Amino acid sequence: MLKQPVAHAAAGPSPPELDPLPNxxxxxxxxxxxxxxxxxxxxxxxxxxxxxxxxxxxxxxxxxxxxxxxxxxxxxxxxxxxxxxxxxxxxxxxxxxxxxxxxxxxxxxxxxxxxxxxxxxxxxxxxxxxxxxxxxxxxxxxxxxxxxxxxxxxxxxxxxxxxxxxxxxxxxxxxxxxxxxxxxxxxxxxxxxxxxxxxxxxxxxxxxxxxxxxxxxDGKAKLEFYIKHRQDREDQIISVLQRSHTSSTPSDPPVAQGSYEAWTIKELVQVIYAAYPPHLQLAAESSVLLHLRKLVSEEKVKVLSGDGADKFLLLKAGDGNAAAL
Ligand SMILES: [Zn+2]
Structure with missing residues (x-):
């Protein structure tokens, strides 16, 4: 056995129901x-x-x-x-x-x-x-x-x-x-x-x-879907990072730039993956972490390390295309 984890289909909200394929x-x-x-x-x-x-x-x-x-x-x-x-x-x-x-x-x-x-x-x-x-x-x-x-x-x-x-x-x-x-x-x-x-x-x-x-x-359509799916998730994370922790609904307006609050990964997952069952939270956390690493490398997000879990602070919201939740 190799040491790499088996890493393939991403966890979804429900187990896949797959049509059988011939061997x-x-x-x-x-x-x-x-x-x-x-x-x-x-x-x-x-x-x-x-x-x-x-x-x-x-x-x-x-x-x-x-x-x-x-x-x-x-x-x-x-x-x-x-x-x-x-x-x-x-x-x-x-x-x-x-x-x-x-x-x-x-x-x-x-x-x-x-x-x-x-x-x-x-x-x-x-x-x-x-x-x-x-x-x-x-x-x-x-x-x-x-x-x-x-x-x-x-x-x-x-x-x-x-x-x-x-x-x-x-x-x-x-x-x-x-x-x-x-x-x-x-x-x-x-x-x-x-x-x-x-x-x-x-x-x-x-x-x-x-x-x-x-x-x-239709390979082109599938690739475009994959790219959009990941971009939508990134936009969603940016959108949450623009919100106050005390926002009661996703439709609340973002707080002003400069007043952004720092979020832990768990807090982000609780908002973004609210509809997902608890057993998928860990997979969701690892996906959000990978998105955050990308945003950190692009200097859009900063990591605040303290005694507890790392917190992530939005520095700039990019080109303003953050999707509403
Ligand atoms: Zn494989």
């Missing part, structure tokens, strides 16, 4: 999806592993988490296609994406796993890192019927890489984008930049193939 499905003439057999509330229907190409040699992107029986599923899928794996590409070093590398290597002749070196070297000694080679931003991999270009997309985690499938103007997005709900991230500023980078890859972007959940047909 193996040809989802385009050049894309075969093989599920990782690891469904959960965090991994949705399981990890999506994509086999790309139309000839004998194929690229696989991600490898599930090494569940017993996944190798048999993969072997049968490849036999049906008359195909083998020549390249293993990994979107990031979370265990549900890299756990099946040895299973692929046991089935196929000698594919070389490729991953971003940064996390490979920091994941401890559970991965035999010499079998991995580095991947460069913009590096291109080709097999018959599929050309994929690596797009460095940090944010979900440091080493995250998405892949642009040129023949379909589609993105294999790893855990930057999910087929259901939103995803979690480690660094919000980088994550937002990665979402914008993917959005601007093509004027007529096609599908997004997510790391978990069903295919997203």
């Amino acid at each position: 193996v499905e040809k989802i385009s003439p050049r894309v075969l999806r093989v599920l990782g057999l690891n469904p959960s509330s965090y991994t949705l229907q399981g990890t999506n592993n994509y086999i790309l190409g139309t000839g004998r040699e194929r690229i696989i992107i991600d490898s599930g988490e090494g569940i017993a029986g996944w190798d048999t599923l993969l072997k049968e899928a490849l036999e049906k296609e008359g195909a083998t794996i020549s390249h293993i590409l990994l979107t990031h070093f979370h265990h549900d994406h890299v756990g099946g590398v040895s299973q692929i290597k046991s089935i196929c002749k000698n594919p070389t796993p490729v991953a971003h070196k940064k996390l490979c070297l920091s994941t401890g000694d559970t991965i035999p890192s010499p079998i991995y080679t580095d991947i460069a931003d913009g590096q291109t991999f080709r097999v018959e019927g599929a050309t994929v270009r690596a797009i460095a997309t940090p944010g979900h985690c440091d080493d995250h890489v998405a892949f642009y499938l040129e023949e379909e103007r589609a993105i294999i997005a790893g855990d930057c984008v999910l087929g259901f709900g939103t995803t979690v991230f480690q660094e919000l500023g980088e994550y937002m930049a990665s979402l914008r980078k993917m959005l601007w890859l093509s004027q007529d972007l096609g599908r997004v193939y997510p790391g978990h959940g069903p295919v997203i047909e």
Whole structure:
């Protein structure tokens, strides 16, 4: 097991009710999806592993988490296609994406796993890192019927890489984008930049193939939604930071700049996530903290450290587009 936490679907107000997906499905003439057999509330229907190409040699992107029986599923899928794996590409070093590398290597002749070196070297000694080679931003991999270009997309985690499938103007997005709900991230500023980078890859972007959940047909709309969702949350935090603690309703006018009050994360969460059940408060606190770190790095918010929990004070409200709660 790797030391990274499993970090995928963001907690929502209610558990997801998911439509089942077939374990193996040809989802385009050049894309075969093989599920990782690891469904959960965090991994949705399981990890999506994509086999790309139309000839004998194929690229696989991600490898599930090494569940017993996944190798048999993969072997049968490849036999049906008359195909083998020549390249293993990994979107990031979370265990549900890299756990099946040895299973692929046991089935196929000698594919070389490729991953971003940064996390490979920091994941401890559970991965035999010499079998991995580095991947460069913009590096291109080709097999018959599929050309994929690596797009460095940090944010979900440091080493995250998405892949642009040129023949379909589609993105294999790893855990930057999910087929259901939103995803979690480690660094919000980088994550937002990665979402914008993917959005601007093509004027007529096609599908997004997510790391978990069903295919997203309108990739552009989904990326725009993700960006707006995060921006709305940031605006909401700024809006609360502009309020007095004694405001009785969210529609109360903001206090004057210069009279802003400092808020703890718990206080912010109690207002912003008032409709969420208590067991999601911790997840909400970590999301608010990541937003606050971004605002602190942009010098819009200041941290006041005292005896108790850190408090956060709004310095400036930005361009005035803070949304009402
Ligand atoms: Zn994942």
